[in-house]
Amino acid sequence: MPTALRLFRYVAIAEAFSWAGLLVGMYFKYIAATGELGVKIFGPIHGALFVLYVAGAFAAARVARWSLGTVVLGLACAIPPFTSLWFERRVIARFRASTAGSAAESVAA
Template structure:
């Protein structure tokens, strides 16, 4: 849901930029820039939160984060990840990323 919202806010920002530079109406960029920034941040935070419980490899996390930069790429990533079953929590006894970090920190103490 956040990926789709991020893509729509990107499109809204592009339309607002067309109004600003084509018609001299800058208010849309002020509003849509703020909205897109908020949703973009939510997308990045969501990716960082879910990558561990979904047991994504680091390269999948990087792909998710990189897909937030080009317009509409977050929708492509969401569809790609869904087809590969990366958006459902796997049944696994393997420790999560943060579980491994916690273990490493405990061993260092």
């Protein structure tokens, strides 16, 4: 798997974990009203990982030759919590299937 796709995968997973941390922090800040430490910690972490996810999506799109629709879907999946995981698994599976198919064709030729 190309480095750009591998890094995109790691960032997508980390972005989902940062969403979880931010949501827990928001619960304690707004629902339990016990403090805002979780938001202060996970807010900037999630923000940085969001930016890395977007940059990683563009890099992975270039390497894997995603269609414009796939790029738009990947960028949209950065917004709702945990959808980056779904998208990452989808595109990695498609990439592996396409490279396995092309490898089988070259062996048969």
